[in-house]
Amino acid sequence: MLNFVDSVQDAVAGIKDGSTVMIGGFGNAGQPFELIDALLECGATDLTVVNNNAGQGDQGLALLIKEGRVKKMICSFPRQSDSWHFDAKYKAGEIELELVPQGNLAERIRAAGAGIGGFFTPTGYGTMLAEGKETRFLDGKWQVFETPIHADVTLIKALKADGKGNLVYRKTARNFGPIMAAAAKHTIVQVSEIVPTGGLDPENVVTPGIYVNSIVKVAGSAPAAGTNRKVA
Amino acid sequence: MSLTETSLQTSATPLGRDDLARLVAKDIAPGSFVNLGIGQPTLVSNYLTEEQNITLHTENGMLGMGPEAKGDQIDEDLINAGKIPVTELPGASYFHHADSFAIMRGGHLDICVLGAFQVSATGDLANWHTGAPGAIPAVGGAMDLATGAKDVFVMMTLLTREGASKIVESCTYPITGVGCVTRVYTDKGVFLTGSDGVSVRETFGCTLEELQELVPVPLKAAPAAENAT
Numbered sequence: 476m477l478n479f480v481d482s483v484q485d486a487v488a489g490i491k492d493g494s495t496v497m498i499g500g501f502g503n504a505g506q507p508f509e510l511i512d513a514l515l516e517c518g519a520t521d522l523t524v525v526n527n528n529a530g531q532g533d534q535g536l537a538l539l540i541k542e543g544r545v546k547k548m549i550c551s552f553p554r555q556s557d558s559w560h561f562d563a564k565y566k567a568g569e570i571e572l573e574l575v576p577q578g579n580l581a582e583r584i585r586a587a588g589a590g591i592g593g594f595f596t597p598t599g600y601g602t603m604l605a606e607g608k609e610t611r612f613l614d615g616k617w618q619v620f621e622t623p624i625h626a627d628v629t630l631i632k633a634l635k636a637d638g639k640g641n642l643v644y645r646k647t648a649r650n651f652g653p654i655m656a657a658a659a660k661h662t663i664v665q666v667s668e669i670v671p672t673g674g675l676d677p678e679n680v681v682t683p684g685i686y687v688n689s690i691v692k693v694a695g696s697a698p699a700a701g702t703n704r705k706v707a
Numbered sequence: 708m709s710l711t712e713t714s715l716q717t718s719a720t721p722l723g724r725d726d727l728a729r730l731v732a733k734d735i736a737p738g739s740f741v742n743l744g745i746g747q748p749t750l751v752s753n754y755l756t757e758e759q760n761i762t763l764h765t766e767n768g769m770l771g772m773g774p775e776a777k778g779d780q781i782d783e784d785l786i787n788a789g790k791i792p793v794t795e796l797p798g799a800s801y802f803h804h805a806d807s808f809a810i811m812r813g814g815h816l817d818i819c820v821l822g823a824f825q826v827s828a829t830g831d832l833a834n835w836h837t838g839a840p841g842a843i844p845a846v847g848g849a850m851d852l853a854t855g856a857k858d859v860f861v862m863m864t865l866l867t868r869e870g871a872s873k874i875v876e877s878c879t880y881p882i883t884g885v886g887c888v889t890r891v892y893t894d895k896g897v898f899l900t901g902s903d904g905v906s907v908r909e910t911f912g913c914t915l916e917e918l919q920e921l922v923p924v925p926l927k928a929a930p931a932a933e934n935a936t
Contacts, residue, residue, distance in 0.1 A: 501767040501804070502790035503783055527804075554845035565843055574844050577766065578808030578851030585805040597854045598812060601885040603836075604846065617885075646801055647767045648784040653803040681803075 477640045478689045479669070483513035486663045486691045490514060490628050495523040497584065497624075497655040498536060499631035502528065505648035507632040507665045509693045511535045514630065520544045525584070525624055527577065527651065529553035529561035540564055549624060551577035576604060579621050581654060587623035588657025588686070595620055629659035633682070636664060638672030640684025649681065656686040663689040715928055718911040721894040727862060729754040731820060731892050734860075739817040740764055740810075742852055745789035748820035748862050762798075764816060766848040768807045771799030788848065811848065811855035819856035821849065823863045823891075825878045828924040830888040830900040832861065833880035846883075853884030865893035865921065872922045874898060874905065895921070899929050906930075 480486045487510060490496065496514070500506030515538055522545050529548050530537030539545055541560040548570060553561050564570040575583065576598050586594060595618035599605040609620040631652040633642040642664060644652055656662045669692050722730065724747060732754035735741060742764045743749045752774065755761045763772040765787045772787060773794035781792040802810075810816060825833040832853050836844045853859055863873055874891060891898040896910040896918050906929035910918055919926050 502786060504767070504786050504790075505784070552845040552847040554843040562843060566841065572843075574846060576846050576850040577804075577848040578812050578855075581804040581808045582812075596812065598850045600854070601831075601882060602850060603881050604850070644801075646782065646784040646795070647765070647769055647786055649801055649803055650768050651804050654805045 477684060477687060480689050480691050483509045483665065483691055483693065484516065486510060486665075486689050487513045487517050487519075487628075487630070489661070490517060490519045492519055493521045494519065494627040495525065495625070497525040497626040497629040497631075497651070497659055499629070499651045499655050500526065500528075500535075501647065501650040502531065503535075504646070505632050505644070505650045505652060506535050507630045508535045510630040510632075510663060510665050510691075511539060515539050515542060515544065521546050523547040523549065525549045525580075525626060525655075527551055527580065528555065529558055529572075531555060532557045533560075537561070540570065543569070545570060547571040547573065549573040549575060549580070551575055551580050574604060580624070581651070583621055583624040584651065584658045585654045586621075587625045588654060591623060593620055593622045624658065626655070626659035627661065629655040629662040631655055631662070631664050633664050633666050635668045635670055635675065636666045636687070636690045637670050637675045637684075640664075640687035640690060641675050641677075641680040642666070642682035642684075642687065643675060643679060644681055653682045656682045661688045662686055663691070665691050665693040667693065715896075715907060715910045715915050716913070717909040721912040723894070724750060725753075727892055727894065730897075731860060731862060732756075732759075734890075735759065735761060735818060737761075740770070740815065742766065742811065742816055742819040742856065744819060744821045744849075744852065745787075745847075747822050748860075749787075749789065751820055751862075764807075764810060765793070766807055766811070766852075768802050768804060769795070769799060770802075770810075771796045773799075808848070808851050811851045814855060814857060816852075816856040818858045818860060819852040820860045820862055821852060823861045823873065823888075824880045825873050825875050826861055826863075826888050826891050826898075826900060827875055827877050828900065828905050829902060830859075830886045831878050832859065832883045832888050833878040834861075835883050836881045838881045849883050853887045858889045859884075859887045861888050861891045863891070863893055865895040874922050874924060876924050898926075 634645040728750035773796040776792035897908040
């Protein structure tokens with residue numbers, strides 16, 4: 476069921492304590508800042524968050540971590556020059572980390588959305604990130620068994636939605652959006668523009684509306700060239 | 708010293724980062740699809756020529772990446788793997804993360820160029836984690852690139868600040884991939900790694916014998932055919 480909601484607060488209101496939440500974005504590109512701010516405001520806690528990184532600077536996911544709402548991060552690259560809130564929580568033993576090679580992260584998310592129960596991949600074979608995992612020699616290579624990552628809720632940013640919930644993205648802000656949209660029970664999307672049904676060329680739809688549950692328009696959430704929000 | 712060994716020396720002095728980047732760029736076959744990772748290897752892009760017709764891949768979902776964006780070109784929706792604003796070239800394409808990593812993992816990339824802490828005699832790569840107590844591990848796409856690209860080139864200084872060789876018998880840092888590195892470009896020479904050991908394609912500012920004194924694994928001169936590039 477697709478809903479168009481009036482505010483980011485309404486969009487995230489149903490997120491419960493203890494949820495697994497996927498958050499789109501690679502660095503700041505595609506990060507749904509306004510939805511994350513609303514999630515912080517709504518007070519949900521004890522969250523498991525899936526994102527490529529573990530927050531940057533003093534905004535978005537970094538603030539959610541700072542406020543102690545995240546019990547576990549599943550990500551590939553938590554350590555950055557400005558990931559001080561995650562660093563502090565990790566060193567204090569106040570946040571759990573599941574570190575996943577980035578391609579495994581993407582493929583495990585994709586697998587969840589595609590109904591795949593797991594897959595074998597050479598990535599990580601022989602490394603400490605494959606310790607304890609099943610391995611097989613397949614197709615001429617040693618491969619490691621990886622399982623899907625499902626979520627209760629996905630928060631992503633897209634450029635435009637139409638009345639059917641079909642989405643298009645902008646440049647490298649697409650990143651995890653399409654696969655996270657399919658991997659959660661409930662997918663919430665912030666867009667900068669909602670066009671009438673029929674307003675998107677069906678050939679160019681990136682995420683079909685079947686994966687989308689809630690859409691909220693956030694004015695000015697897609698930058699024009701030259702309007703740089705803090706780039707790390 | 709044999710003639711073969713003398714002829715390996717192609718520079719009177721060790722190579723700086725930019726000269727090394729220029730050499731790597733020259734060695735990339737025309738028409739290749741290439742990923743330059745983050746950090747030092749991205750310098751290679753400065754020396755790729757239009758005639759080479761190289762397509763750059765960035766793991767966050769783009770083929771046809773252009774040079775770093777400056778001034779009004781900066782767009783927060785258009786960044787590279789190092790989260791630095793970049794530009795798009797004509798013919799560029801965007802795709803989601805699973806597709807982007809399928810490009811790596813599916814063996815579609817011709818070459819990736821990565822930095823390293825250590826490379827073993829058989830081409831094991833260590834470049835993601837020092838393993839130091841308290842260090843926060845971060846892997847990103849390193850394991851996917853190391854495992855998936857057809858050729859994995861490493862760019863690094865041969866020695867650590869303490870003077871230890873980064874080419875080692877076996878890696879003491881946690882590894883990124885097993886037997887994946889095919890070439891190592893360093894300030895003191897170019898090494899070819901494989902199941903039959905380490906050979907030296909060329910040396911910079913030293914002879915093969917002098918290089919051997921620095922590197923704790925047996926080195927041999929690469930066959931002449933390997934010097935053709």
